[in-house]
Amino acid sequence: MTGQDPIEAFRIEAGELLEATEQALLDLSHDLTSRELIDTVFRGMHTLKGSGAMFGFDALAAFTHHCETAFDKVRKGQARASPELVALTLSAMDHMRTLIDQPNSDGVDSESADLLARLQALLDGAGAPAAVDCGEDAGHDTTTATTITAGPGQGWHLNFRLPANALATGTNPLLLLDELRELGATDVVADFDAVPPLDELDPTQCLMGWSLNLPASATRDVIEDVFLFVLDDMELSITPIADDEAAALAEGGPPDTAAVAVSPAPSEHAALAIAEVASAEPASAKAARGPSESVRVPAERLDLLMDRVGELVIVQSRLAQLAGNGISGPAGELALRSISEEVERLANELRDTMMVLRMVPIAALFGRFRRLVHDLARETGKSIELVTDGESTEIDKTVSERLADPIVHLIRNACDHGLETEEERLAAGKAATGRIRLSAQQAGGEVLITIEDDGRGISRERVRAKAEANGLIQPGQVLSDSELLQLIFQPGFSTAAQITNLSGRGVGMDVVKRTIEGLRGHIDMTSEPGKGSVITLRIPLTLAIIDGLLVRVGDNNYVIPLAAVEECLELSLEEDIRSRGRSMIQLRERLVPFLRLRELFATGTRPDPFQKIVVIATGGERVGLVVDQIIGSHQTVIKSMSSLHRSIPSFSGATILGDGGVALILDVVQLVALGQSHEERLRAAG
Incomplete structure (x- = not known):
């Protein structure tokens, strides 16, 4: 048993x-005419409805059923x-999230x-339907364009058997049978021929078959849609009912059959068995354990981790x-040194592998904002x-989750303030x-996330x-453009002329700055009046481990993130004395x-x-640290x-x-900014 709560797994x-x-x-x-996208939405709702009903989210299943019917x-x-x-369905999906997280x-x-x-009113007033392209790429549902129906007065006779692993x-x-009954199914008969004796029964397998009759109003494509997700692996026979059987069906009489009428008991027992297999853990244990996070990891990364553990x-x-043999003599010391080097190598590789396991493509984060911009x-x-x-740039999952709210604020401000x-x-x-x-994009040990708009830009006069x-x-205080x-990121600051649902209260941008700084990141901003603004978030790839350059200044040790280090130079005592007052060095025809x-x-x-x-660098700017x-x-x-x-x-x-001492980690962005402001003062004085 994995110990994972099946309800929590369903929610994920x-x-x-x-x-x-x-x-x-x-x-x-x-x-709006894409058949492929319409089918994708329909299948997503169909799956959610079935899964929700299976795990006891009846309100979700009932609500989703109506939305699914609309797209059908x-x-x-x-x-x-x-x-x-589309807009109403998006609102309905927000409600589905509520029904999943807080059903009561x-x-x-x-x-x-x-x-x-509102959905029914919209469908009732939709007017004449638009033609939908049903080309070859539409999949097996191409029968919708040319609907196949039974002959006049006839109906359909179904025989079906689900795959043996359908329950698992x-x-x-039960849900499939309910859908068939909604289509008018009658005389549902179960086939127990393949069910073994009780002592040989595997409750996780579906071994029964069913037969039933459907009226002519149910078309073949509608019937096949009921079995949409198991159609390729199941046994399904749909045949027109003969005239005499059709007459009996129309009169409500059952066709001549020797099969035994289905009893609800076997299906209910099967459903109960599914629930027991899915969750054999005590309810008290589930209640005591809170919701846990999960990360999807590619199998090859897990294989690599297992290889490293095996070597360890x-x-x-x-x-x-x-x-056990004792460490003595040169041979013992050599063997110990060899093992120490192996442990060091494996520790480095395990560190790198574990860091990669938490990395996720930033596409998952970016995908959230399409809905935001639409709304x-x-x-x-x-x-x-x-x-x-x-979107393929990878970032630590924890960092990605904490970036969602700041980027929401920045996009909302760009839409409200920036765009005309x-x-x-x-x-x-x-x-x-x-x-x-x-x-x-990734730049060394940082990820640079840029939010750019082509709007009106930021008015310096209004900000001042x-x-x-x-x-x-x-009043009149001299500030650089960057300062x-x-x-804008000061608490309570807003240049909005009036308060709206989106902005104007001065709450948000200061929260953005605090959140980014809490991630050891920084915010850069540029803006050109009439052309737009660019905000760049500089975020570390991970919050846990970095490669650093250990240096000593006086009696203390410090760590410089290695990803920001460009090169190291020697500064003699004479050069140090000669550069007093200027603090500039010439590095390949450029003063740093x-x-x-x-x-x-x-x-x-x-x-x-x-x-x-x-010499360290970030964002194209460089500064030297002595x-x-x-x-x-x-x-x-x-x-x-x-x-x-x-x-x-x-x-x-x-x-x-390693000796138990503490070393402070230098903030590269702060030091580069300090060096650049020092350079500006020197140039102004010179």
Whole structure:
């Protein structure tokens, strides 16, 4: 047994299914005649309905059934796919999430009734259905275009047997029979010929078959849709009923058959067996354990992890044997050193493998914002297009989850403040549709996430006026463009003329900054009036372990993230004295500012005779850090700073060294910004 709560597993899989169906709906809003997308939405709802009923989410199954029926009508050309239907279905999917997470919350029933009433009203007023393309790519459902019906006065006779593993894969025969009864099925007869004696019975296998009659109003394609997800593996026979049988069916009489009428007991026992197999754990244990997170991991990554663990077991066996024989002489020391090197190699590989296991493509994060932009476009009345790039970039799952809210705030502000209305854009010579570009790329040990819009840009005058009115700066205070734009992230800051549902209260951008800094990240912003704004989030790839360069400054050790290190130079005592007052070095025909960490950290020690300059870079900017000694590379397990030290600039965390000492981790972005501002002051003074 895996010990995983089947209800929690259902919630996870249902969430993924809703996400995939939502993406199909958003694609459908741009191509309302796509048969493939319509089928995808229908199949997603069909699966959710069946799974929900199987796990006891009856309200979810009943609600989803009506939404599925609506798209079934669209599939059959009886209703038209429209932007209103897509928008209402998206709202219905939000309600489905509520029915999954909080099925017994207040107002659920009334909200279900309201949404279904609106859906029915929309379908009733849909008018003539639009033609749907049913080409070769539409799959096995191409029969919808040319519906096959039984002859006049005739019906259908069905014989079917599900795959033996149908119960284990989540198919509930009771639900299938209920759907057939909704189509008018009568005289349902069970076939127990393949059921073995009780002592040989496997309750996880479906061994029964069924036969039944259906009226002529049920078309062949409608019947096959009932078995949509098991059609390829099951036995299904659909034959027209002879005239005499059809007459008996029309009169309500049963056809001549020697089969035994189905009893509900075997199916109920089978359903009970499914529940027992799916969950054999005590209810008290489930209640005591809270919901757990999960990460989907490719099988090859798990295989790699198992290989590393296997090698570690072998090395441990060698070490135990060496300890048992005693370590003495050069041969014993050599064997011990060999084992130590093997353990070090395996520890490094296990670290890298475990870090990769938590990495997920950022596409999963970006996919959430398509719905957000769709809803914002309807709410603001603007035409907005979302473009994404770099979706294959991988990021730590924890980082990805914590980035969702900040990016939501930034996109909402871009839609409300940044993008103009269609009339304003056309008057400015722009395309009527505003564009928001969301991109990601990896740069060393960071992931750069960029939110870019082609709107009106940020008015420096309004920002300055608001900052002066709020007392954030003094009137006439000299600020660089970057410092002025950073004022937007101050608490309570907003340049909105009036409060709306989207913005104007000054709540959000300061939360964005706190969240990003909590991830040891930073925010860069540029804006050009009339052309738009670009906000770049610099986020570390992982929050756990980094490769670092261990250096000494005075009597203390510090770690510089190795991904930011470009090169190391020597700074002699003479050069150090000669550069006093300028703190600049020439590096390949370019002046690079450098900071003396001894002075910055006020160590109170004398410099070593031969100091070193570690050149670091981020975002295209470089700065040198003067240290006394470069000790070497260090695998750094990052520890968070205490609440008393978290606000100290220049440090992003701490780590414990092999001798038990503590080394502070330098904040590369803060130091580069400090070096660049130092360079600007020198140039202004020169």
